Amino acid sequence: MTDRLTGIAVILFGAALFFLITPAATETVGYGWLRPNTVPNVMAVIMILAGTTLAISTPQEQQIDFPKMARAAGFLLVISIGLWAMAQWRYVFVAPMLALVLMVLVGERRWPWLLVGAVVLPVTISFLIEYVLERPLF
Amino acid sequence: MVDLSVILAGFADAFTPINLMFVVCGVMLGQFVGAMPGIGPVMAMAIAIPFTFVIDPLPAIAFLVGINKGGLVGGAVPAILINTPGTPDAAATAMDGHPLAQQGKPEKATKMALYSSVTGDTFSDIVLVTISAPLALVALKMGPVEILALMVFAFSVIAGLVGKSISKGIIAAALGMLAATVGLDPEHATPRYYFGYFELFDGLSLAAVAIGMLAVAEILRRLASSKKGASATIDQPKDMTAADRRVSFAEYWACRFTMLRGAAIGTILGALPGVGSTAAAFMSYAATKKSSKDPDSFGKGNLQGIAAAESANSAVMGANLIPLLTLGIPGSVGAALIISAFVIHGIQPGPLLFEEQGRLVYGLFGAMIMANFANLFVGQLGLRLWSFVIRAPESVIFSTAILLCIAGVYLATGGVFGVIIMLMAAALGYVMTSFGFSPVIFIIAFFLGGRFEIALSQSLVLLDGNVLALINYPIALALFAIALITMVWMIWADRQKEL
Amino acid sequence: MNRIIAVACAAIMSIAGPALAQDWAPSGSVELQIGFGAGGETDTLGRVIAATMEEQTGWNVVPQNKPGGGGIAMFTGLLNADADGSVIAMGVSMPVLINLTLRGDQLPFDLDSFDYLGTVTRAQLAIIARDDAPFDDIASLVEYSKEQGGVPVAFDAKPQELMLMALNEQTGAGFKLVSTKSSAEMVQFVLGGQVQASFNAGTHIQYLEKGDVKMLASANADRHSYAQDVPTLQEQGYDLYTDPYFYFAAPKGLSDDAKSALAAALDAAIKSDKVQDVVTNVMQNSTNNLGPDGTKKMMEDGLESVGDLFN
Numbered sequence: 050m051t052d053r054l055t056g057i058a059v060i061l062f063g064a065a066l067f068f069l070i071t072p073a074a075t076e077t078v079g080y081g082w083l084r085p086n087t088v089p090n091v092m093a094v095i096m097i098l099a100g101t102t103l104a105i106s107t108p109q110e111q112q113i114d115f116p117k118m119a120r121a122a123g124f125l126l127v128i129s130i131g132l133w134a135m136a137q138w139r140y141v142f143v144a145p146m147l148a149l150v151l152m153v154l155v156g157e158r159r160w161p162w163l164l165v166g167a168v169v170l171p172v173t174i175s176f177l178i179e180y181v182l183e184r185p186l187f
Numbered sequence: 188m189v190d191l192s193v194i195l196a197g198f199a200d201a202f203t204p205i206n207l208m209f210v211v212c213g214v215m216l217g218q219f220v221g222a223m224p225g226i227g228p229v230m231a232m233a234i235a236i237p238f239t240f241v242i243d244p245l246p247a248i249a250f251l252v253g254i255n256k257g258g259l260v261g262g263a264v265p266a267i268l269i270n271t272p273g274t275p276d277a278a279a280t281a282m283d284g285h286p287l288a289q290q291g292k293p294e295k296a297t298k299m300a301l302y303s304s305v306t307g308d309t310f311s312d313i314v315l316v317t318i319s320a321p322l323a324l325v326a327l328k329m330g331p332v333e334i335l336a337l338m339v340f341a342f343s344v345i346a347g348l349v350g351k352s353i354s355k356g357i358i359a360a361a362l363g364m365l366a367a368t369v370g371l372d373p374e375h376a377t378p379r380y381y382f383g384y385f386e387l388f389d390g391l392s393l394a395a396v397a398i399g400m401l402a403v404a405e406i407l408r409r410l411a412s413s414k415k416g417a418s419a420t421i422d423q424p425k426d427m428t429a430a431d432r433r434v435s436f437a438e439y440w441a442c443r444f445t446m447l448r449g450a451a452i453g454t455i456l457g458a459l460p461g462v463g464s465t466a467a468a469f470m471s472y473a474a475t476k477k478s479s480k481d482p483d484s485f486g487k488g489n490l491q492g493i494a495a496a497e498s499a500n501s502a503v504m505g506a507n508l509i510p511l512l513t514l515g516i517p518g519s520v521g522a523a524l525i526i527s528a529f530v531i532h533g534i535q536p537g538p539l540l541f542e543e544q545g546r547l548v549y550g551l552f553g554a555m556i557m558a559n560f561a562n563l564f565v566g567q568l569g570l571r572l573w574s575f576v577i578r579a580p581e582s583v584i585f586s587t588a589i590l591l592c593i594a595g596v597y598l599a600t601g602g603v604f605g606v607i608i609m610l611m612a613a614a615l616g617y618v619m620t621s622f623g624f625s626p627v628i629f630i631i632a633f634f635l636g637g638r639f640e641i642a643l644s645q646s647l648v649l650l651d652g653n654v655l656a657l658i659n660y661p662i663a664l665a666l667f668a669i670a671l672i673t674m675v676w677m678i679w680a681d682r683q684k685e686l
Numbered sequence: 687m688n689r690i691i692a693v694a695c696a697a698i699m700s701i702a703g704p705a706l707a708q709d710w711a712p713s714g715s716v717e718l719q720i721g722f723g724a725g726g727e728t729d730t731l732g733r734v735i736a737a738t739m740e741e742q743t744g745w746n747v748v749p750q751n752k753p754g755g756g757g758i759a760m761f762t763g764l765l766n767a768d769a770d771g772s773v774i775a776m777g778v779s780m781p782v783l784i785n786l787t788l789r790g791d792q793l794p795f796d797l798d799s800f801d802y803l804g805t806v807t808r809a810q811l812a813i814i815a816r817d818d819a820p821f822d823d824i825a826s827l828v829e830y831s832k833e834q835g836g837v838p839v840a841f842d843a844k845p846q847e848l849m850l851m852a853l854n855e856q857t858g859a860g861f862k863l864v865s866t867k868s869s870a871e872m873v874q875f876v877l878g879g880q881v882q883a884s885f886n887a888g889t890h891i892q893y894l895e896k897g898d899v900k901m902l903a904s905a906n907a908d909r910h911s912y913a914q915d916v917p918t919l920q921e922q923g924y925d926l927y928t929d930p931y932f933y934f935a936a937p938k939g940l941s942d943d944a945k946s947a948l949a950a951a952l953d954a955a956i957k958s959d960k961v962q963d964v965v966t967n968v969m970q971n972s973t974n975n976l977g978p979d980g981t982k983k984m985m986e987d988g989l990e991s992v993g994d995l996f997n
Contacts, residue, residue, distance in 0.1 A: 051622065052352075052623075055622050056354075059358055066365070070380075074379060074380045074381070074382065075372075075377065075379045075380070076375075076377040076378070076379075078375045078377060081374050081375060081644075081648075081863075082374075082644065082647035082648060082652050083372075083373075083374050083640070083643060083644040083647055084374075084375075085372040085374075085375060085377045085379055086379075088364065088368050088640050088643075089365060089368050089379070092361045092362075092364050092365045092368075093365075095357060095358075095361045096358055096361045096362070099354040099355075099357040099358045099361065100354075100358065102354040103352070103354040103355065103358070106354070109351060109352060109623070111622075111623055113621050113622065114621070117408075117411050117412060118411075118617070118618075118621055120410075120411035120412075121407040121408060121410070121411040121617055122614075123411075124407050124410045124411060125407055125610065125613065125614055125617075128589060128593075128610065129610055131593075132593065132603065132606055132607070132610065135593070135603075136603050140593075140594065140597075144590050144593075144594075147586075147589075147590065148586040148587065148590060151410065151582075151585070151586040151589065152582040152583070152586050154410075155410055155413040155581070155582045155585075156413065156414070156582070157580065157582035157583075159580075162579070162580055162582065162583055165579075165583055166582060166583035166586050166587060167586075170583070170587045170590070171587075171590055174587075174590055174591065174594060175594075178594060178598070182234050183748065184234065184598055184748075185717065185748055185750060186594060186597060186598070187597065187603070236733075240734075240737065327874060327877055327878040328878055329878070330875065330878055330879075330880035331864075331875075331880060371755070373865055373867075374865045375865075376843075376844050376847075376865075378755070378789075383792075384759075385754050385755045385758040385759040385762050385793075386753075386754040386755075386759040387754070388754050388755025388756070388758055388759065389723075389753055389754050389755060389759075460870075460871070460874075510874075514870070514873070514874060514877075515870060515873075515889055515892070516870040516871070516873075516874055517870065527727075527729070527730045530727075530730060530964070530967045530968050531730060531734070531964060531967070533963060533967050534967075535891075535892060535967060537889070537892035537893070538892055538893055538896050538898060539892045539895065539896055600753075601723075601750060601751040601752045601753060602752065602763075641865070641866075641867065644865060645864050645865065645866070648838060648862050648863065648864050648865075649838055649862070649864065649880065651862070
């Protein structure tokens, strides 16, 4: 069942690409063999065809761990917020916080390891990059 | 050709304690930086170049070569130990390296990677030192049409890795190819899919997408599945025998044909600018798997798989210097950085290099040979360090890894934009894996896609869009034919297996 | 390690030439943005200039790559930077001018959005062919192409493509336009016989010395320093040329003090032996700083001539 729905999603994406996205996001050129939209259109057609095959063929057994995917999405959200914060208040201040939050979220409670992961390592990374290598970081 | 006295003088220049020191320092730095997820040898070289302004040309270049070669070995370490390859060529190493590490044999896996990497590297160095001039002439004959045919052939071999569902493999490849079309189109330089973000004019950053899909997606997976009171990253049982920790000579020798094939594939693709080490690593891996008597053992910790990938991707590096030194054409970003080190020291790589700077070139060759030995010795010590490091709990390893990925991609792409691309690629990679689509196929198509579209555009112009004109390109015709045979043979072989 | 430090000190001391009297100094470090990725010729040039400026002025000058669209991404970002002299940017004129001409309505900036500080040098663009080719200048290349029913010619940037299209239109040469990614790739195609002629911005010079390729024309407004006997396209009767400059700009609204101090610091760096050497090695050219006003005029004139190419 998952495969059928995935196949249909791929078909819809391919169609949207062909009819909506590519015409809007590429320029039209009046000469040459390979136009800007040639390869994207070929890929769209391939996706529609392969999506159709996927949707109509016998589905393979597949288990998708949705709770785990939700947890991964949660971690991605945390990291994204961390990135946003870094852009506001510099890497050197935010990186230890981000590391601490991630470690606590995965259940780390031993304070020596928290100290290593959330203080020693992040500070070392930013010190090496910003002071030893003199590369600006955020 | 170059005088023997020049060759000897060059080697004599190379084998001095000060150069050895620079090579060893470079190798150590390269292995260390290469092993940091998100930060690779290319970035290490880019950062090191300004420091080489103030030293003589030979030690400067020896240092950079050391970093590059050390980085090739180091890059395999995170791929094997925590399944987070920073570059796609190391993704091929992860396919068997990580399963072997999970079986409690991380040292065996990394050592096999070290030995096969040095073997492939040495092979291509020997080719470089001995026959680079004639090989460069052959490479000149490989125009756009031939390169196009070669890429089609590479695709046909790599297609053997597509996995259970052919249609899912095709969809992943089409998506990767589509991602490669973001940015200016190769023929008319019009922007595509940039949605108002001018950073996208140059396309999606290879580093951001590769690190996002391969490393960050895996880190997310590990974070999401970690259990409370997290344990060591890899369990290394106490009762391991010495044989589980090392690679015996018999095991190494059993991989000799695999490594030879990998080194040959890597050398050939490395001598041709633009195809690259990712294609080499996966071609070698796919060929080894297909020709094995026991293809099902691949992906489960087969030493042959590690040897195939590492010998090929390391051989590319030495061979990249063939077009660089003979024609002044860089075959990769690493090679381009070596060019800029040359020009900063007032040396222009090109057809006159051997005549005008013969002594320096042979000095460079000497440094490369030293770097291979240094890799072996530094690696022996360094790998012990890494197998110790991964006894740290997962919580520390993966939170540090994500910080490194963010910092690395920020530096590589020059801003937050690249890091956002990395996180989006990570989300896509995670979802694709969950629904049974291979991110590795996506990445290969993405890496080769840009080059493929250029070659296709150039070929269509040269052929006037007329397929029959291919008759004037015998090498290309032969490659297309081999590609076709490969595909038919693989489909036939699959059928046989099913019956 | 001691030796490196000793060498480094010696190098710095030999370079630290004119002590610049400054009325103005940056409050922190100066970020020198480079509109291209690491490892290219623009990157090399920018880094050497940053290092030289740092040595000469004592300011902390930090090079930072901002790749994207030949400088478009960098200049877009520069719009939001503070105009206090803490950020300067190095770009190449042609991609900016082309994008302003082709899709100026989509870009958030125009030429007036920035203050200009100076130029480093001009890229020398040649048209080359293999030494054994049966033609020696553009007219005979055009004739040959007509005889053969159109020969492939390689280019790697928009102005070159436009020049070839203009040549096709003016002469009916019927050149087949092969798009490539770099000068190195074009030399490879010329030597390998895949194209009959190509543009080139420097990689060809060694081959010229060695006698593997010959130069058919200079595609700049002037002849090239290393090949004074080869006439320009204009001299050969085709009114086409392109002059891509490497130039420096800063966010609009710099104070006069800051602007003149930065321009002077750049000028001193560009005049230094080290930068001269790198320009000679990388571009086979000498440095050429047009100064703040000259740079502005160069950009404005360039925009006009690029507009002409498209019409």
